[in-house]
Amino acid sequence: MAIGVSEPCCSPVDVDAGVEIGFPPRLRGRRPAFVCEIVLMCGVERPIMDSERERTILIVEDEQSLAALHAHHLQDDYEARVAFTGGEALVELTSDIDLVLLDRRMPGMSGDELLEHIDDWESDCQVIMVTAVDPDLDIIDMPLAGYLTKPVSKEELLTAVEQAFLIDDYEELVSEYYETRKKYATLTAEFSPTEIDDERFDELEGRIDELETEMNEILEQFPDNELRDAFRGIHESE
Numbered sequence: 659m660a661i662g663v664s665e666p667c668c669s670p671v672d673v674d675a676g677v678e679i680g681f682p683p684r685l686r687g688r689r690p691a692f693v694c695e696i697v698l699m700c701g702v703e704r705p706i707m708d709s710e711r712e713r714t715i716l717i718v719e720d721e722q723s724l725a726a727l728h729a730h731h732l733q734d735d736y737e738a739r740v741a742f743t744g745g746e747a748l749v750e751l752t753s754d755i756d757l758v759l760l761d762r763r764m765p766g767m768s769g770d771e772l773l774e775h776i777d778d779w780e781s782d783c784q785v786i787m788v789t790a791v792d793p794d795l796d797i798i799d800m801p802l803a804g805y806l807t808k809p810v811s812k813e814e815l816l817t818a819v820e821q822a823f824l825i826d827d828y829e830e831l832v833s834e835y836y837e838t839r840k841k842y843a844t845l846t847a848e849f850s851p852t853e854i855d856d857e858r859f860d861e862l863e864g865r866i867d868e869l870e871t872e873m874n875e876i877l878e879q880f881p882d883n884e885l886r887d888a889f890r891g892i893h894e895s896e
Contacts, residue, residue, distance in 0.1 A: 762787055
């Protein structure tokens, strides 16, 4: 997905080999909260969203060039939004944000403080820390989907994001699976096979098989083999 605005960009900043970004004149020298105003492709209008909403990632990073680089890495697969401070991030944290890439050390509101706000609001979005701060035992109590220590490569960033979304998808399927299995167990305990002659029951059985297949397919996509085996082991032991 190309990220850009129709106004010509200027004052390019080299953030990666072959990648130039810049800000329109009205934004130069300011740090407003905005959605994808970082220009990665000059003069390109924001595309119309597909009928199936693509996932949206909010990048919270006070270094403008680094925020632009992360947005560039994500642009092919996700909608990327940017906030340069914790305060701007609070404005951008709407219900359509699926994941936050969060810097810990920022002027004003820190990443840790913003994370507390996200947790207090019981937001559905996941959070991955992307920071120069080495992890310590304090992350045990943090509701995080991942922790990346700068510098972070494109591959590391995309792998962490992909895995977070795969886990989210898997957990949704598991929730539906156990709900469906409970209904199945209740009905089979109440009625004998000959008593259950209903199309809805057949659909219930079929859905159980579908969910098992879908869960296995998602597990096979996990970049982390150890995590994949751990999830499979939990599922099979229950």
